[in-house]
Every structure is written in structure tokens, then in C-alpha cells.
Amino acid sequence: MIVPARRRTRTEEKVISFLCLWALMVMLVAACGGRPKQQEPPRHAEANSLASKGSYWFRQGCFERAERYFYQALEASLLVDDLEGIVRARNNLGAAALAQGHYLEAGEQLQKALEINSVLKNTREQSLTLGNLGSLAYKAERYREAEELWEKGLVAAQEDPDQTGLAMHLNNLGMLRLHQGRLSEAESLLQRAMAKAEQGGSGSTLANSHIQLGLVAQARGDIAGAEEHLSLALEIDKAAENAAGIANDLELLGTFHQQQQQWNQAALEFDRAIQLYATLGEREKVVQLYDFLKTNQAGGGVPESLESYEPLLVPPDEFWESPLCR
Secondary structure: OOOOOOOOOHHHHHHHHHHHHHHHHOOOOOOOOOOOOOOOOHHHHHHHHHHHHHHHHHHOOOHHHHHHHHHHHHHHHHHOOOHHHHHHHHHHHHHHHHHOOOHHHHHHHHHHHHHHHHHHOOHHHHHHHHHHHHHHHHHOOOHHHHHHHHHHHHHHHHHOOOOOOHHHHHHHHHHHHHHOOOHHHHHHHHHHHHHHHHHHOOHHHHHHHHHHHHHHHHHOOOHHHHHHHHHHHHHHHHHOOOHHHHHHHHHHHHHHHHHOOOHHHHHHHHHHHHHHHHHHOOHHHHHHHHHHHHHHHHOOOOOOOOHHHHHHHOOOOOOOOOHHHO
16 A cells, blocks of 8 residues: 655655765675685685675776776786676676766766677676666666666575565665655565665665665655654764765754754754865865755854855865875
8 A cells, every 4th residue: 555645846856866866876786706606716805805895896986996996907807808707807897887977988987788698697697787877777767768777686696596686776765755755665576675785794785775765765754753763873884984974964964853854953964065075086075975064054053154165065086086085
């Protein structure tokens, strides 16, 4: 049974759509180098090691550094004609390109991964690639295409012995239902995703389940439930030392508290998010949250002066690298 949502204003709809889009950024998949194998040939072991290193930096939000490792993993896999390694590397490169907003490159890498996997027929890689292609379609606002890709990915994940990507696809489909205002369906999908993520020990996926459930609660007017889920997501990402995830969670909490006119709390969360985004080199996010702080200040909140943030608005030079990504 679908519980009708309360009528939302255009501003609320825009905010929820915005938050959904940013929550999607931390759902992009980078494979973890495949299952460990005993006595692997040296070149295969090298490719898996490079893929694992790239995935580590991807989870930290260091997408350029991750991309370099993924390219090296691709080269190592090509040398020994390792189709599974090639598919994995292409998928990871697509995820890295998508995270950086390089959509054409992302589409090319992901389509190549899917084409090669049509010969390999690896359900794990198929699930992950379809997930990233669905995310690409979602960001392009091709929602029907995104839904079809995520549903295909869900089927592939269910056929995979490890069910790789299952919780992620459920999260994505739940996010889509939230975007469509189908809150009961969204909550059901997200509860399933959360249970699967807890079972599989995937911290980042579990954090995203809480983010989306928080947004569902907010859309229903359940303020306490929304705050609880968003705060749990922050705790999970802190435990994983996931800087990019922490920044995203703080941004969502700041936006939530600003909507509740809890100006001081919102300002504290925006401040911490801005500092993290600046450290990661996400200047666009710094500028965006700086504007949120100005709105907060106009509403009677803190800070009294925004002068200390102004140096963070200056674009870094082309050789600048985040200290977290070195």
C-alpha cells in the first residue's frame, strides 16, 4: 500500500532532488580487485593490487589518484589478456570519470566493460557496470533508463554467488522511488538494502541506506527519524574515516537543520563540511555551502562574519593536490 506524501513546496522538492543527487555520488561503484586467489601469476596479482589501491583512494574521494591506479590496472590486465581484469578496470575507470563529472568518458568506459563482459558473462562485473551506467543515466535525468539499468543490475546481483551490488541497487531504486514521491516503496527497498548492507559488512552502502531513509522520513515530516538516520550515516562514515562521505553527511545534516531553522547547528555542520571539501579540493561545493552560510546568517544564525571562508573560495592552481590524496 502506498501512503500518499504530504504536499511539498517547490523549494522542498528542489532540496530533496538536490540531496538525492549528491547522495548518489557516494554510491558509485569501484570494485575492490576481485576475490583473492592462491598463487596468482605475478601480472594478475599486480593488476589486482593496483585495482585495490585505486578503490581505496576512490572511497577517500581522491578520484584523480584512483583513476591513475585504475589505468595501471588496465594496462597490467591487457598485457596478459585477462578479460575479467579488463572489465573490472574499465568499470572502475567509468566510475572515476563519472565521479569527476566526465560523463562522455564514463559512458565510453562502461559500455566497453559491458561489451567485453558479454563474452565473459561474469555476473559480478555485470552487476557493478549496470549500476554505474544507471547512475550515469540518473545524473542525466534519464530516470526511466536508470530504473531499467538498476533493475537489470539487481537481477545480475541476485544471480551472483556473492550477490555483489545487491544492496547498492536496492539503495538506488529506493532513491528513485523517493524522487518519484513513492515513499512507501522507497522505504521498503531501502530497508532491504540496509539489512543486506549490514549482513555484507559494507559500511559505505549502509551509510547510504541511512541517508536515503533520512530523506524519506524528512519527506513525511518525521523530523526525529530524519535526524536519526542522517546522524547514523555520519557515524558510519567517521568510523570508516571516509572523508568524502563525512563531508557529504555534514552537508546533508546542515541543510536539514537549516530547513528546521536550527541556525547554529546548521552553521557548525556547514563549517565542518566546508573545511573538508576545501581539503579535498571540491571548490564548487565550498562555494555552494558558503552561499548556504550566507542564507543561514541572514536567518539570524551564525557565523557573524564570513571573512574567514573567503580564502577557500579562491581556485587552487593546476598543480595543487589535496593533502588527503598524497
